[in-house]
Amino acid sequence: MRILRSLAFALALCAPVLLPATVRAQGTTLAAPQAGLAALAARLRALDADGLDPRHYAIPEEALATSDPTLYRAMLANAADAAMVDLLHGRARAIGGRPDIRRDATAHMLEPWRAELASTANPAATLERAALHHPEIAPLRAALAEARAIVARGPAQAIPTEGPHTIEPGSTDARRMPLLRARLAIEEPALAALPAPDPALYDEPLVEAVKRWQAREGYEADGRIGRITLAALNRPLDSRVMQLRANIDMRRGLAAPETHRRIEVNLPHQRLQLLEGSTPVLDMAVIVGRPDRATPLMRVRMNAVQFNPSWGVPERNARQDLLPRFQRDPAGMQARGFRLYGNVDGVRTVVDATTVDWTAMNRNNFPYFIRQDAGDTNALGRIKFIMPNGEDIYMHDTPDRHLFRRPDRAFSSGCIRLERPMEMLDAALSGTPGWDRARAQRVLDSRATSGTAITRTVPVALIYTTAIVRDGGVVLRHDLYNHDATYVRAMDAASTRTRTASR
Known part of the structure; x- marks a missing residue:
């Protein structure tokens, strides 16, 4: 299922983009003098500094300014208009499979920009303002220049x-x-x-x-x-260039920042924040899916908490991860709370793992379901935070606390493991009548599996931003799931957005 979804995501991103009528060039003309036109042409040829490819914009050759000034001006207007649209709204705008990227075409209406481009004596300056309209683009653009300098030294x-x-x-x-x-x-x-x-x-x-x-x-x-x-x-070396190109373009044309209480999990940076407006009130390390079991991008709502959960092991985990462990030590697996269930006459029945012929079992022949009892060694720890979705992804505690000391924490099978689950529990139960830390601790201490709905449900966004701006600098993390690479392919494959120039 995830392979099919990833393929659909890549195809959606890479499909040529046909702009709606409101975004197409509206016949922009240029009133700038010759010096202004020359500066504009130079600025267009420098679009690679913005992460764009100047070849996508049919920039006219300088010789045309002498041989056919009218055509030169028309072609330059087309190129400037197309570049400005991409600088304001993003070049890769078909972003299926990326619910973390939320664009709003009305956030930067094109008409005022086009009017300024047509009337100003310095259209290059207008283009530069469009390039820097998001406050994080300037440091990202500086990081891109540095990354390109490193490549040049290779x-x-x-x-x-x-x-x-x-x-x-x-x-x-x-x-x-x-x-x-x-x-x-x-x-x-x-x-x-x-x-x-x-x-x-x-x-x-x-x-x-x-x-x-x-x-x-x-x-x-x-x-x-x-x-x-x-x-x-x-x-x-050029992998950083690719990532920074993607991150610059992803910041173009974004909708206004959300202001409500919410949780954001940045997967490549492997951190979670609970935000009130733009203020983080909780910040912690998380463990995310390893590359072959990527945590999917999604927007969901946390609506319940389960205490002392048991773990119904997904079929893939059972066949790939636990089967070899049962084959090595079936008694030890049972001692750690793993229960084997078989189907007898249509009824799910507990099977003594020590009686199974494990030499006959393999990934293609494993007719059992595995469940792990609640307890200190349970893979979900003592708390599970439920956020209904079609991928069976949730956040949870973990007994493997030592993994949070690792800077690289892509170890899970897709779910999110929390560094400080009790603090998340306090936040989740805030506003739920009758619940506080003391009651929650009593329920945990009971060792019984139980749960409660959350009165004040919390929006949760699993996002993918490899480059974050911090204190004016850029912190770049590895493209863990190759989403940046897919995004850049979409940027480079997007159709050329210029209209036909005429005399």
């Missing part, structure tokens, strides 16, 4: 993955250390000037450079180079 040679599982500080590796130093020097040119008496040694200056790189990328900054860090170092 290319980077891949660091071999063969060798010790983890490269430890102080170790030697004559093959990989020079490549590591060269890779980091692309981002920190000063590193290349530091003395390296032993090029094979993973010395202190190089360790510190790795720590800085890990911190920027959102990994644990310990200087140890394991499988995840090495794979990240080997990503193409």
